[in-house]
Amino acid sequence: MSGAPQVALPRWVDIGLMPVINLVQALLVAGLVVLVIGVNPIDAMRIMAWGAVYDSVAISYTLYYATDFVFTGLAVAVAFHAGLFNIGGEGQAYVAGLGATLAILLLDGYLPGILLIPIGLIAAMVFGAGWALVPAYLQAYRGSHIVITTIMFNFIAASLMVYVASDLLRAPGDMLPSSREFAPAAYLPHVHDLAALLGFQMHSTPLNLSILWAAACCVFVWVFIWRTRWGYAIRAVGLSPKAAVYAGISPKGVIMVAMCLSGALAAGVALNQIIGYHHRLLLDFVAGAGFTGIAVALMGRNHPVGIVLSAILFGALYQGGAELAFEIPTITRDMIVAMQGLVILFSGALAYMNRPWIARLYAMFDRRAVLAEAA
C-alpha cells in the first residue's frame, strides 16, 4: 500500500462516502452469509431495514438503542481526541449504573423525581468518571497503556457488579440477581407517557427522556472540544504530546480530564437503561453498548454529528436485527450478532481499508478536472 498517493481527500469523501462504502461491503458479506443458509438476502435486508423504521414503535426502539450508542460513542470520541483509546466504556457505564442505583435506593423514599433523577444521573457520572480515573492515572503518571488497563477494568467491573447484584443488593428469595425496583418517583419519563400528556397515543416503548440528555451531551462535546481552552489542550495533546508540552500544556492533566469526561459521558447508558427503563440494577444492562461505541465513534469520525448518525445506524441494526430474527426463524439470534459484528468490523476496524484505492481514484478524476480546465 506504500504506493498509494497520500492525497488529502475532500471532507465529503472522508466522512460521507467512505463510511457508506464500508457499510455496503459489510452488508454484501452479511448477504453472503444469509444466502448460505438459504434465505434470500434481499428479503432479509428489506426486513431488517424496514423493521427499524416501519412505525412509531420500531422508530422508538431504534432511537432507544441509538441513545446508548451516542453516549458511548461520545465517550470514545472525547478520549480519542486526546490520543487515548478508551476501550473501557463498557465497564464505566456498568459501574455508573451502580452509582445511579445506590443513590436512588438510598433516597427514593424521601425525594421527588425532579430531584431524584438528577441526583441519580450525577451519581452515575461520578461513578463512571471514577472508574475511568484509575486507568487515566496509571496512563498519565505510571505509563501503563490505557488500552490494556481499560480492558482489564471492564473485567473488574463485571466481577464487581456480579458480586454487588447477587450478594449485596438482591432481595432474599428473589431469583434474579438485581436490586429492588425503584419507587416510581425515580422513573425517568418515557416518551410515550409524555405523548399521552400531549394528547397523542403512542405504543409503550423503552424510549425515554435520556435521549434529550444525549442531545445535550452532543452539543456539550462539540463546544468543549472545538470552542474551549480545555478542548484545544485535548486536541493538541492528541495530535502531538511533545508539541503540546512545548506550548505549555501538561499531557498528564489533559489525560485525566479527558478520561473522566469520557467516563461521565458513558454514564448516560445508566440513565437510559437503569433510570429510564429497567428501574433497577440488572446484570449486564450495558449489553455491549460500550464496545459498539468504539465502532460508532470511528464511523462518526469522532464528531458529534457523525456519532449521532452512526449511532442511529447501529440502533437501526439492533432493532432491525430483532425484527429479522422474529420474521425469519431460520435466521437465529446468533446470526444477527454475526451480521452486526460484520458491520462493526468493516466500519470500525477496517474503516480506512478503502482509503488507498478511493484516494487513487479520486486523484485520477481530479487530474482530469485539472486537464479539462487547462484545455
Next chain:
Amino acid sequence: MKTLMQAAFAAGAFCLAASTALADPAVVYDAGGKFDKSFNEAAYNGIEKFKAETGTSYLEFEVQADAQREQAFRKMAQRGADPIIGIGFSQESAIKKVAAEFPNIRFAIIDSVVDLPNVQSIVFKEQEGSYLVGVLAALASKTGKVGFVGGMDIPLISRFQCGYAQGAKAANPNVEVIGNMTGTTPAAWNDPTRGAELAKGQFDRGVDVVFAAAGGTGTGVYQAAKDAGKLAIGVDSNQNHLQPGTMLTSMLKRVDVAVYESAKAAKEGNWKPGVTVLGLKEGGVDWALDEHNKSLITDDMKTKVEAAKADIVSGKVAVHDYMSDNSCPM
C-alpha cells in the same frame, strides 16, 4: 420520487404483514437458547409435538438481551398469537406488563407466578423429582457420599438440592451430601468447564454419584463423571443418552408437557388461567428409565424408588419445599 417512496412503504408493510398468524401459539425462549439440551429445549420439544399433532404452526423468539423481552411478547400479542408461552422466571416482569396491555390474549409462564386473569403460571415441584433421584443416588453409591452441582445460585436450584438431599437421607440415613453451585449469574447455566471442575472436586472428596441441576453446565459434569468412572444424574430433559453407562438416571421436569398442554388446552377451548403446580402426582416431574440406564438400575433400586414415588403421591411422605421458607432442614 413520491410514488416510489409509497411503493417502497407498501412493499415493506406487506412483507411484515404477510406472515401474520391468528391464534397460533408463540414461545419466547430464555437467554439459554432453544437448543440448550435441557430446559429450553424441553419447551421446544413440547411445542414441536403440538405442531406435529395438530398441524398448527407457531411463532418463536430467542431472547438475546433483556430489552428484547417486552418487545418480543408485545410483538407476539400484536400478531394475535395465542397463547403466548414465556419460558423461565426471567420473563416474569415482561409478561406482567404485556399481559396487562392485552387482556384478551392468553399468556403462560413457566417457573414463575404472574397473578393476572389472562396468565397461566406453571410451576413444578422440583423437590419431588429430586427426592426420587436422591433415593437412587444413595442406593447406587458405594462410598456413602453423593454430590450435587447446581447452576446459578438461586432459590429454585436450592429446591432441587434440598429435595435431593432429603431423598438420599431417606434411602440411607448415613449418606453425606456434598453440594456446589456453579455461580451467581446466568452464565452459570452454560459453563461446562466449571461444572467438570466442581464434579472432579467432589469425586476427590469421595463422591461417586453426582446430580447436576445446571442446564448446559451439566454436560461438563457428565463428562467428568465418565472420565472418572463415576455415576451422574441428568436434569429437566431425559439426558440418559448423553453418556450411556455413566448416567444413572435423569430427573425429568416435563416442561415439554407443560408447553404442549397449554397450547393444546388453548386450542381445544379448556385453557384456564391461574397457578398450575405440576408434581409427581400430575406427571410433571419424574425419574427416567430407558435402554441407556436399565443396566444401572437394579430391581431393588427400582422397587424402592417406586415405593418412594407412591408415598409422595399418596401424601405419606412430604418433601420439603426450599422456597416455602428459604431454608433446608437437611
